[in-house]
Amino acid sequence: MSKNNALPALILGGLLCIGLIMLGNTVGDKLIKMKAMERTVTVKGLAEKEVRANVAIWPIRFTEVSNDLTQLYQSVESKTAKVVSFLKQQGFSDDEITVALPAINDRQAQGYVDPNVKYRYSAAISISLYTEQVDLLLSTRSNMLSLAKDGIAISDQDYNSKAQFLFTKLNDVKPEMIQSATQNARQVAEKFAKDSDSKLGKIKKAAQGQFSINDRDSNTPYIKKVRIVSTLTYYLND
Structure with missing residues (x-):
């Protein structure tokens, strides 16, 4: 290879190396950020309500x-x-x-x-x-x-x-109870985040539990206790 052709090839090789280094640093930063985003906390939120049988x-x-x-x-x-x-x-x-x-x-x-x-x-x-x-x-x-x-x-x-x-009007109390269970779960997650010197992020995953309806006690079977437990996973940020 002549001296005239060697110089451009050397410059091109140097630029490619610099580009690869910069690309590596960028990908590395993204991987670090993605790994940080994987910090999560999973909590359960409870909601209960007493209703009369209809x-x-x-x-x-x-x-x-x-x-x-x-x-x-x-x-x-x-x-x-x-x-x-x-x-x-x-x-x-x-x-x-x-x-x-x-x-x-x-x-x-x-x-x-x-x-x-x-x-x-x-x-x-x-x-x-x-x-x-x-x-x-x-x-x-x-x-x-x-x-x-x-x-x-x-x-x-x-x-x-x-x-x-029997209590057959579950749909009437569902929205209120789901909201209450979600708020309860968030309170628990915020407490965990505070104790771990973190900040609570967005919800990663949420799962609504099954509603259960049971007698409050054996003496008053016409009073029912409606219960739901929701499970939510939040991101934790520094």
């Missing part, structure tokens, strides 16, 4: 016995009508009351007759009340004892006879 389902059950099948049917019809009439007097409508067919049991048909069983036939009667008048249902339950004078013993102690209370 729907109640009450299976009203009682039993009739007799040795005469015809008499049993008549007694079932009479007492069922009295229970339905009682519910209407309390303020419930026909649309809220459902009467199921009675379940008749012939104890002699089972092949073995217990000598201690006094009545051959028994009938299990079930009347279901589905209503949004929760407070009315609560007051009605305390008045059911008045049916005893007509010989109707309502069973409400076993599991299948207990009233169920």
